[in-house]
Amino acid sequence: xxxxxxxxxxxxxxxxxxxxxxxxxxxxxxxxxxxxxxxxxxxxxxxxxxxxxxxxxxxxxxxxxxxxxxxxxxxxxxxxxxxxxxxxxxxxxxxxxxxxxxxxxxxxxxxxxxxxxxxxxxxxxxxxxxxxxxxxxxxxxxxxxxxxxxxxxxxx
Amino acid sequence: xxxxxxxxxxxxxxxxxxxxxxxxxxxxxxxxxxxxxxxxxxxxxxxxxxxxxxxxxxxxxxxxxxxxxxxxxxxxxxxxxxxxxxxxxxxxxxxxxxxxxxxxxxxxxxxxxxxxxxxxxxxxxxxxxxxxxxxxxxxxxxxxxxxxxxxxxxxx
DNA sequence: ATTGCAATTGAGACTAATTCTCAATTATGA
DNA sequence: TCATAATTGAGAATTAGTCTCAATTGCAAT
Numbered sequence: 001x002x003x004x005x006x007x008x009x010x011x012x013x014x015x016x017x018x019x020x021x022x023x024x025x026x027x028x029x030x031x032x033x034x035x036x037x038x039x040x041x042x043x044x045x046x047x048x049x050x051x052x053x054x055x056x057x058x059x060x061x062x063x064x065x066x067x068x069x070x071x072x073x074x075x076x077x078x079x080x081x082x083x084x085x086x087x088x089x090x091x092x093x094x095x096x097x098x099x100x101x102x103x104x105x106x107x108x109x110x111x112x113x114x115x116x117x118x119x120x121x122x123x124x125x126x127x128x129x130x131x132x133x134x135x136x137x138x139x140x141x142x143x144x145x146x147x148x149x150x151x152x153x154x155x156x
Numbered sequence: 157x158x159x160x161x162x163x164x165x166x167x168x169x170x171x172x173x174x175x176x177x178x179x180x181x182x183x184x185x186x187x188x189x190x191x192x193x194x195x196x197x198x199x200x201x202x203x204x205x206x207x208x209x210x211x212x213x214x215x216x217x218x219x220x221x222x223x224x225x226x227x228x229x230x231x232x233x234x235x236x237x238x239x240x241x242x243x244x245x246x247x248x249x250x251x252x253x254x255x256x257x258x259x260x261x262x263x264x265x266x267x268x269x270x271x272x273x274x275x276x277x278x279x280x281x282x283x284x285x286x287x288x289x290x291x292x293x294x295x296x297x298x299x300x301x302x303x304x305x306x307x308x309x310x311x312x
Numbered sequence: 313a314t315t316g317c318a319a320t321t322g323a324g325a326c327t328a329a330t331t332c333t334c335a336a337t338t339a340t341g342a
Numbered sequence: 343t344c345a346t347a348a349t350t351g352a353g354a355a356t357t358a359g360t361c362t363c364a365a366t367t368g369c370a371a372t
Contacts, residue, residue, distance in 0.1 A: 029339050029348055050329090065351045070330065091329065106291050119285055122278075126300065129275055134305030135262050142298045144282065149290030185319055185368050206358090221322045226359065247358065 012042050015081055015096075022079035033064045037072045038081075047085050047093045047114070083139060104142035110151035168198050171237055178235035189220045193228045194237075203241050203249045203270070240297065260298040266307035 019038055020030050040057050041048075048056075050073065054066055073094065076082045085093045085105065102123070106115040122142075130137045175194055176186050196213050197204075204212075206229065210222055229250065232238045241249045241261065260278070262271040278298075286293045 027348085031339070031349060033350070063351095067331085067351065067353095068349080071349085106286070106289065106293075108291075109294065115289060115291065117285060117289065119281070122281055122285065125275070125278055125281060126298075129273060129278065130262070130300060130302070133262065133271060133273065134308070135264075135271065135300070135302055136308050137262075137300050137302040138265060139302075140298065140300040142282075142296065144286060144291065144293050144296040146286070146291055146293040146295075152290070152292050183319085187320060187368065189321070219322095223323080223360085224321065227320085 015042065019076070019079060019081060023075070028075070033068045034072050034075070036062050036064050037069055038076070041076060041082060041094075041096050044096070047095050049091055049093045051091075080139070084141060104144075106144045106146065106148070108148040108151055109145055110147055113148050113150075115148060171198065175232070175235060175237060178231070184231070189224045190228050190231070192218050192220050193225055194232070197232060197238060197250075200251075203251050205247055205249045207247075236295075239295065260300075262300045262302065262304070264304040264307055265301055266303055269304050269306075271304060 016035075016038060019034075023030050023034070036057065037053070040053060040060075040062070044053070044056070050066070050069055054064075054069055057064055073082070076096075077084065077094075082094045082096045083102075085095050103116045103118040104122070106117065107113075108115070126137070126140060172194060175190075179186050179190070192213065193209070196209060196216075196218070200209070200212070206222070206225055210220075210225055213220055229238070233240065233250075238250045239258075241251050258279075259272045259274040262273065263269075264271070282293070282296060
């Protein structure tokens with residue numbers, strides 16, 4: 001799923017550049033808080049929610065308020081550097097997009113497990129559907145809810 | 157999108173039967189509040205959220221508490237009589253499934269417009285992906301966010 | 313029909329997530 | 343360096359949704 005560390009580092013630098021560019025275009029500042037949040041997000045190679053992000057930062061002694069995280073995540077989302085993975089009843093979950101290819105999710109209703117999958121054919125088909133509608137896709141989310149193979153067996 | 161009224165009426169009766177059956181199976185009661193909510197939901201041939209549903213009922217003089225609506229929607233969801241359409245930052249939107257085939261949504265980031273679409277090929281592909289994973293799909297949601305054709309033109 | 317009881321209801325208290333406010337601070341471009 | 347507009351943190355405010363509990367009501371068995 002991830003390349004080796006060296007490649008990762010180099011690439012995160014590029015992502016940071018992209019973030020700075022995005023901010024500049026919007027007339028927004030690249031503050032140290034945003035930098036910290038950005039770095040934290042890119043150090044998590046998994047799904048995370050806002051709470052986890054915040055706690056993780058506190059543990060490292062990085063003092064950034066929740067409010068700032070609430071304010072920064074939408075920027076990262078909009079610049080395409082992170083994606084919303086899942087929205088439970090309670091709150092959203094995110095993941096950064098670097099080093100991971102886009103993928104979709106199956107959510108098991110029974111055990112809460114998450115299965116990631118990717119289908120080239122699916123992506124292609126979606127692009128073609130959008131083209132037909134004249135719609136320019138920026139992101140998409142496909143969530144399939146149901147029962148994973150383990151839970152299916154258990155239910156029998 | 158919808159059949160004529162007569163067909164609709166007859167079919168809603170069937171849906172009501174399905175709802176009663178679902179409740180009975182779960183050992184739940186078919187109360188007059190649930191009946192009212194059910195009827196209201198099936199009188200809306202469009203997306204709605206909980207707030208709208210509640211206000212609509214108040215206007216007609218139907219007194220059902222919000223709490224009861226909060227309690228009833230999950231039942232309708234679980235019995236497959238309604239679906240979650242969209243989850244804005246704030247709250248979920250629903251629609252009843254009768255007389256409308258399953259479809260997915262494109263959401264315009266710029267104007268907030270919603271485009272519904274359905275693709276047989278897409279559904280088929282999803283089924284095949286699930287089969288491969290041994291996953292039993294119950295529902296799925298595909299949301300494509302981007303710019304609709306009108307807004308694309310406007311942005312140029 | 314009557315009865316008994318578990319499920320349900322409404323109203324408001326409660327909780328959790330998110331947004332807002334505002335004075336103090338800071339990044340940025342001139 | 344300076345001016346200024348954006349940003350910050352802390353906590354207040356808001357909002358969606360859940361929970362509590364006494365009163366009510368379906369419903370199944372009499």
